Amino acid sequence: MNAMPRLTAAQESGTAGCPTTVRIGFIPLVDCALPVVAAHKNFAAREGLRLELVRESSWANIRDRVVLGHFDAAHMLAPMPIAASLKIGHLTVPMAAPLALGLGGNAITVSTGLWRAMGRGPGAPPQETAAALAAVVAVRARAGQPPLTFAMVYPFSCHNYELRYWLASAGIHPDRDVRLVVVPPPLMGDALNAGQIDGFCVGEPWNSLAVAAGTGVIAATKAELWRHSPEKVLGLSAAWAERHPDRVAALIRALTAAAWADDPAHHDELAELLADPAHVGAPAAVIAGALSGRLPLVPGGAAVRIPDFLVFSRSAATFPWASHALWFYSQMVRWGQTPLSAEGIAIARRTYRPDLYRAALKGTALALPSASMKVEGALDRPTPVASSTGTLVLGPDGFFDGRRFDPDQFEAYLGGFAIHSMNGPAAVAQAETD
Amino acid sequence: MPPPSLSVAVIDANLVRAAILEDGLRAAGITSVTVICETANLLKKLVSLDPDVVIIDLEDPSRDVLEQMFQVSRLVQRPVAMFVDQSDGAMIQAAVDAGVSAYVVDGLKKERVKAIVDMAISRFNAFGRLTRELEQAKSELADRKIIERAKGILMKSRNLGEEEAYALLRKTAMRETRKLVEIARSVVTAAGLLG
Numbered sequence: 001m002n003a004m005p006r007l008t009a010a011q012e013s014g015t016a017g018c019p020t021t022v023r024i025g026f027i028p029l030v031d032c033a034l035p036v037v038a039a040h041k042n043f044a045a046r047e048g049l050r051l052e053l054v055r056e057s058s059w060a061n062i063r064d065r066v067v068l069g070h071f072d073a074a075h076m077l078a079p080m081p082i083a084a085s086l087k088i089g090h091l092t093v094p095m096a097a098p099l100a101l102g103l104g105g106n107a108i109t110v111s112t113g114l115w116r117a118m119g120r121g122p123g124a125p126p127q128e129t130a131a132a133l134a135a136v137v138a139v140r141a142r143a144g145q146p147p148l149t150f151a152m153v154y155p156f157s158c159h160n161y162e163l164r165y166w167l168a169s170a171g172i173h174p175d176r177d178v179r180l181v182v183v184p185p186p187l188m189g190d191a192l193n194a195g196q197i198d199g200f201c202v203g204e205p206w207n208s209l210a211v212a213a214g215t216g217v218i219a220a221t222k223a224e225l226w227r228h229s230p231e232k233v234l235g236l237s238a239a240w241a242e243r244h245p246d247r248v249a250a251l252i253r254a255l256t257a258a259a260w261a262d263d264p265a266h267h268d269e270l271a272e273l274l275a276d277p278a279h280v281g282a283p284a285a286v287i288a289g290a291l292s293g294r295l296p297l298v299p300g301g302a303a304v305r306i307p308d309f310l311v312f313s314r315s316a317a318t319f320p321w322a323s324h325a326l327w328f329y330s331q332m333v334r335w336g337q338t339p340l341s342a343e344g345i346a347i348a349r350r351t352y353r354p355d356l357y358r359a360a361l362k363g364t365a366l367a368l369p370s371a372s373m374k375v376e377g378a379l380d381r382p383t384p385v386a387s388s389t390g391t392l393v394l395g396p397d398g399f400f401d402g403r404r405f406d407p408d409q410f411e412a413y414l415g416g417f418a419i420h421s422m423n424g425p426a427a428v429a430q431a432e433t434d
Numbered sequence: 435m436p437p438p439s440l441s442v443a444v445i446d447a448n449l450v451r452a453a454i455l456e457d458g459l460r461a462a463g464i465t466s467v468t469v470i471c472e473t474a475n476l477l478k479k480l481v482s483l484d485p486d487v488v489i490i491d492l493e494d495p496s497r498d499v500l501e502q503m504f505q506v507s508r509l510v511q512r513p514v515a516m517f518v519d520q521s522d523g524a525m526i527q528a529a530v531d532a533g534v535s536a537y538v539v540d541g542l543k544k545e546r547v548k549a550i551v552d553m554a555i556s557r558f559n560a561f562g563r564l565t566r567e568l569e570q571a572k573s574e575l576a577d578r579k580i581i582e583r584a585k586g587i588l589m590k591s592r593n594l595g596e597e598e599a600y601a602l603l604r605k606t607a608m609r610e611t612r613k614l615v616e617i618a619r620s621v622v623t624a625a626g627l628l629g
Binding site (some may be wrong): 058065068070130181185191308 | 473477493496543
């Protein structure tokens with residue numbers, strides 16, 4: 001693939017009036033919104049692109065088909081391109097993430113039985129629900145009961161790291177005190193109902209569907225765990241990005257359709273669009289709840305407003321902050337997925353491409369942050385920051401436990417976690433076949 | 435002496451395809467084949483089976499469960515790799531095109547596993563071809579029925595013989611550069627409307 005010559009801009013854009021087709025793979029989740037909106041609301045056409053959206057069934061398929069060139073780009077879990085560039089996991093090639101596809105949108109849901117045992121009221125803050133869970137875990141351990149099982153969607157996912165962060169905050173070792181397994185999102189609700197798992201961390205609409213089915217209670221949302229935190233990115237192979245700079249730029253501009261998706265005036269239309277079986281295939285009313293950040297947390301409960309539950313555009317939501325990439329790398333190291341190295345830090349940082357983002361959007365009305373990194377968790381209120389237009393305000397970005405991640409103090413940050421698996425995931429002695 | 439037989443797990447919700455693959459594996463001398471078509475609690479099933487090779491339909495979302503097995507090999511007794519990691523680009527392409535992937539226990543002889551993966555690819559392709567042919571045959575049969583009905587309508591309403599009715603349909607299709615069956619469908623629809 002690397003032998004392909006770099007095309008000139010004229011070759012790139014093709015003949016006038018004939019759009020260039022770009023194939024994008026996606027997983028049916030509410031945050032596949034930006035590619036869907038760009039394809040269906042004329043944003044791509046305006047950039048001379050025709051987006052061919054292909055719905056996929058697993059993150060591994062998404063990765064393989066980007067590597068093989070079946071897809072030019074894909075809706076990816078934000079840590080996926082970093083893992084691929086670091087050569088951890090299967091089929092790895094250097095990847096690039098030039099744009100983020102949304103902040104927030106996930107939640108941790110527990111079974112109604114576990115929620116009763118935890119004994120907290122709906123909407124209790126994450127530190128309280130985590131502490132309540134720790135008490136249940138301790139009681140079970142003393143009684144000699146098997147550990148609780150929690151599910152997430154992929155080893156290199158925000159869900160995995162969020163769930164682990166929340167558990168560890170209350171002293172629960174995710175590799176020792178509970179079991180973590182992967183369950184595909186569409187099977188989460190059934191697994192919870194059948195008692196195969198006790199809780200899960202997943203993106204919408206799957207938490208709300210479990211609540212609507214009466215089987216689960218939302219114990220914490222991503223927005224509460226880490227406000228305005230990264231979730232999905234546009235991922236592509238670095239070689240493709242290198243070969244098609246004009247297509248990458250046009251794609252970035254098309255996907256800033258984000259502003260349309262963020263506008264509450266469009267949420268009903270967007271919910272209908274996403275509800276289509278070709279996209280997410282869930283009831284529009286449930287999707288609308290995720291879009292507006294008003295969701296019932298307990299079965300039969302009234303919708304509760306979660307500030308900044310899912311953010312597509314405001315607060316520079318599409319900007320690929322290098323500090324986000326480095327935070328994911330810190331968690332990969334923390335949980336023993338990869339050893340810490342200066343090279344690893346450099347690779348993680350290089351995978352996110354704010355340079356491509358800026359190049360594509362320079363001169364547009366969109367406010368481009370002047371910095372590419374920030375201290376994550378430092379903002380406790382909306383804060384104006386330096387930008388190309390002088391009008392950018394970033395929303396609060398605090399972690400629920402008050403920690404701050406300063407990318408320049410990488411080792412000190414990692415050293416601050418008492419619970420980790422840096423020497424490889426701790427051995428779990430008990431049979432997994434109980 | 436032949437090496438001990440490998441155990442293979444096939445994860446495929448399509449029972450017919452799984453049976454075709456199982457048949458091929460058995461014919462190739464693999465006696466231990468388990469088909470898993472219900473993927474609830476998949477990890478537990480796989481851990482208790484402890485297969486040497488797992489073959490999975492790429493349309494199954496449970497593929498990500500296997501990714502974790504590789505990532506966290508403490509969950510299984512033996513480390514697991516994705517077969518295509520060890521093979522050439524053409525093999526990867528062929529597997530993904532056929533809609534199948536394989537995970538294998540590390541340390542198995544590449545040639546032994548390659549034969550199994552090749553078999554899976556060819557059987558998945560054969561099944562895909564069969565399905566397409568079946569669909570085509572169904573649609574051809576439906577087309578023929580429509581044409582027969584249109585002929586009958588023309589014979590009755592225009593008082594034509596069977597060959598004349600068919601010739602009229604064909605001539606119209608050629609003149610309008612449309613398919614014969616499309617013209618036939620229009621005739622049937624029109625006859626329905628006009629009673």
